[in-house]
Every structure is written in C-alpha cells, then in structure tokens.
Amino acid sequence: MFAQSQKITANEKKQRILRSHISCCSWNPGPLRQSLDIGLFMKNWAVGMLQEATILTCNQLRMWNNQLVVDHLQLEKETSHTPVVFMSGNFASSAEKIGSINEVTENGNWTLKAVFGKFSLKSSIGPIETLRVGSAHLHCNVARLFVKSQAPIKRLLDFARQEKIDLIGVDLNKAANTHAKHRSEFSSFMKVMKEYHDKYNKTGANKPLGLLGHCAPEDCTGIIIPPWSQLFCLKLNRHGCIPLKPKDIGLRREDTEFHRPAFCYWHFPSNERQRSLEMSAARAARKKRKQEKLKY
Numbered sequence: 001m002f003a004q005s006q007k008i009t010a011n012e013k014k015q016r017i018l019r020s021h022i023s024c025c026s027w028n029p030g031p032l033r034q035s036l037d038i039g040l041f042m043k044n045w046a047v048g049m050l051q052e053a054t055i056l057t058c059n060q061l062r063m064w065n066n067q068l069v070v071d072h073l074q075l076e077k078e079t080s081h082t083p084v085v086f087m088s089g090n091f092a093s094s095a096e097k098i099g100s101i102n103e104v105t106e107n108g109n110w111t112l113k114a115v116f117g118k119f120s121l122k123s124s125i126g127p128i129e130t131l132r133v134g135s136a137h138l139h140c141n142v143a144r145l146f147v148k149s150q151a152p153i154k155r156l157l158d159f160a161r162q163e164k165i166d167l168i169g170v171d172l173n174k175a176a177n178t179h180a181k182h183r184s185e186f187s188s189f190m191k192v193m194k195e196y197h198d199k200y201n202k203t204g205a206n207k208p209l210g211l212l213g214h215c216a217p218e219d220c221t222g223i224i225i226p227p228w229s230q231l232f233c234l235k236l237n238r239h240g241c242i243p244l245k246p247k248d249i250g251l252r253r254e255d256t257e258f259h260r261p262a263f264c265y266w267h268f269p270s271n272e273r274q275r276s277l278e279m280s281a282a283r284a285a286r287k288k289r290k291q292e293k294l295k296y
Contacts, residue, residue, distance in 0.1 A: 020125045020268060021046075022231075026169025026213065026223045027261035028052050028137070039064045045263070046091050047119075049135035049169025051221070052081030061086050067095035069117025069133075071102070083135035085117045085169070092119040098132065098163050103152060112152040113137045116165055126268045128230060134160060134168040143173035143220075149188040150175075157196050157226065166231050168224040171259065176211055176220040193224075201227035213262025215241040222262045231266065238265040 024047035029038050039060030042048045048066070050057065055075060061068055066086040075082050087095065101114040114136035121129055136156050143149050153175065160168055170176075175188040186194065189211065211222025219241065225232055241260040 022125055022128070022131075022266045023263065024048065024133075024167060024169075024223065025261050025263045026051075026135070026221060028171040028221050028259040029057070030259060039066070041261075042066075042086075043088070046088050047131065047133055047167065048086050049133060049167070049223075050084045050086075051113075051135055051137040051169065051171040053084040054081055058084060065089035067092040067119060069095050069097050069115060071097075071100040071113075071115050083113050083115045083137055085115060085133045085135045087119040087131070087133070091121055091125075092131075093122045094120045096120075098165075099159070101136070101156065101159060103155075109139070109141070111139050111142045112156065114156060114159070116159070116163060126234070131167070132163065132165045134165045136168060136170045138170070138172045138175055140173040143175035143188070146188055150192050153189055153192045157192065160224075160226055161196075161200065161228055164228060165226065166229040167264075168226070169221075169262070170211070170224060171221045172211075173220045176214060176222065177217045197227055201232075211262070212236075212239040212264050213241045215243075215260050215262075219260050221259050223264055225264075234266055234268060236264060237267045239263065 023045050025042060025045040026049040027042070028051035030052060038050070038053075038057050039062075042050070042061065043064035043066065048061075053070065053075075058068060058070055058075070061084070066088055068084065068086045070084040071082055096118045098116040098118050100116065101112055102110065103112040104110050114134060116132065116134040119131045119133065121131065138149065138152060142152060149172075153172070156168070156170075159165075172189050178187050211224065214220075214222035223239070225236075239262075241262050244260055
C-alpha cells in the first residue's frame with residue numbers, strides 16, 4: 001500500500017500526457033473495385049480522400065460512421081466517378097462543403113474534378129480544431145501533356161490557397177511522373193509545386209515537394225501538403241504507400257487501372273488530453289491485481 005501511495009503521489013505531481021494522432025489515406029479505387037466494400041477499408045483512417053467514388057461507395061462510407069463531403073450534382077449527373085473527402089465520425093462533429101472544381105472542354109469532356117470540405121473536430125488534436133481537406137482527379141488525356149497539364153494544377157493550387165486547404169489527395173495520372181519526351185528532371189506537378197513552394201513557404205520549414213506516399217514511377221496518386229497548411233510545420237512521422245496488389249483484393253492479376261493507397265501519419269503530444277488522477281489510480285490498482293494473480 002505504501003508503494004501504491006507513492007505511485008499515486010508521483011502522478012499527482014506530474015500527470016501523464018497522452019499522445020494525439022492524425023492519420024490520412026488517399027486512394028483511387030478505380031471503377032473495377034466499386035463493388036467491394038471500400039468503406040470497410042477506409043474506416044480505419046481519420047481522414048480519407050477518394051478520387052473515384054460512386055453512390056454505392058458514399059453509402060458504404062456513411063454506413064461506417066463517416067462525415068462525408070461530395071459534389072452531389074456531379075455524383076447524380078455523371079455515370080463515371082467523382083472525388084469525395086470524408087472524416088471519421090470519431091474525430092469530426094460536422095462536415096461542410098467549401099467548394100468544387102469541374103472543368104470541362106468545349107467537347108464536353110472533363111479535365112479536372114475536385115471537391116473540398118471543412119471538418120470541425122470534436123476535440124482539438126494539438127493545435128488543430130478544424131481541418132480543410134480536398135480531393136482532385138486530373139484526366140489522363142490532359143496529364144500526358146507536359147505543358148498543358150500545368151495550367152489545371154495551378155488552378156487547383158490557387159483554389160486551395162484561397163480556401164486554406166490543409167491536405168489534398170490527388171490522382172494526377174502522368175502529370176505526377178517525369179515525361180520521357182521532355183528533358184526535364186521535374187514532372188508537371190513538381191515544376192508547379194516548386195514555384196508555389198518558393199513563393200508561399202514563409203516558415204522556412206524544409207518539407208518534401210513531391211507527392212507524399214507516391215509510388216513512382218508505377219503509380220500516380222499521392223497527398224499534397226501545401227506550404228500554407230497548418231500541418232506543414234508539424235512533424236510528419238511517417239508516409240508511404242500500401243503495397244497492395246490486384247490479387248490481394250480478389251481481382252485479376254493484370255489490372256491496368258490499379259492504384260496503391262497513399263498514407264500519412266502525424267503524432268504529437270497534446271497538453272489538453274491528460275489522464276485524470278482517478279484513472280491513474282484505477283490503472284495502478286488493476287496492474288497490482290494482475291501481478292497478484294500471477295504469483296499464484
């Protein structure tokens with residue numbers, strides 16, 4: 001009992017700080033995977049961005065308790081797919097649509113689709129109380145042109161800067177990788193992103209310019225953290241891609257439209273989330289009872 005009281009006294013002097021985290025995943029599941037329960041895979045992430053979603057996918061996400069932002073007009077009007085952003089109901093109390101981008105050529109073919117949403121957190125995670133998230137998809141016919149693909153990417157980043165978007169999940173197709181026909185060490189996206197980084201990075205933080213989680217040159221999806229994001233100066237603990245293969249989810253081995261999910265993790269201490277003295281005492285008591293059982 002004396003040793004137990006000493007532990008409680010130590011907890012009274014210095015409360016234990018719990019860790020907060022934000023996890024996000026961006027994925028273009030493609031039209032062939034819409035019959036799968038994509039919501040079941042994405043429900044493990046705090047923040048999610050999909051570049052091709054159908055009504056079925058949106059219903060799955062809502063079923064798994066997610067706050068959803070989608071361009072309903074495009075979702076109902078088009079037979080193809082539309083971007084969507086969402087946040088787990090365990091983190092977000094509400095979701096609000098900020099805006100959308102739907103660029104169409106004179107022939108009626110779309111070139112760029114994007115949607116942006118604002119999520120209010122149930123409790124602040126470190127310094128973050130609201131999170132602004134976007135999802136964008138660049139058409140492959142535009143992305144394969146090195147010069148022509150830079151204009152829609154600039155318009156995407158201009159909108160994101162105007163609305164102070166924190167995260168953007170993208171599928172840029174060939175604009176995400178270097179073009180063989182152009183003797184440039186940068187891709188279309190990297191060329192544009194370098195200009196914006198040099199112009200708007202006022203913090204002095206040295207962050208990677210490329211797509212986080214981008215599996216080059218096999219894939220074209222990833223996550224953008226723009227220099228005006230409130231996540232830009234936070235320590236990024238981990239990012240990468242999930243090495244899924246078509247046969248892992250029951251599809252044919254040769255799948256030309258397959259994309260790998262990209263992810264990011266942030267972990268940082270939060271002074272607001274501290275374990276109470278009652279919880280510390282109860283935890284110590286449970287640990288003592290467990291130790292006593294192991295003796296016998």
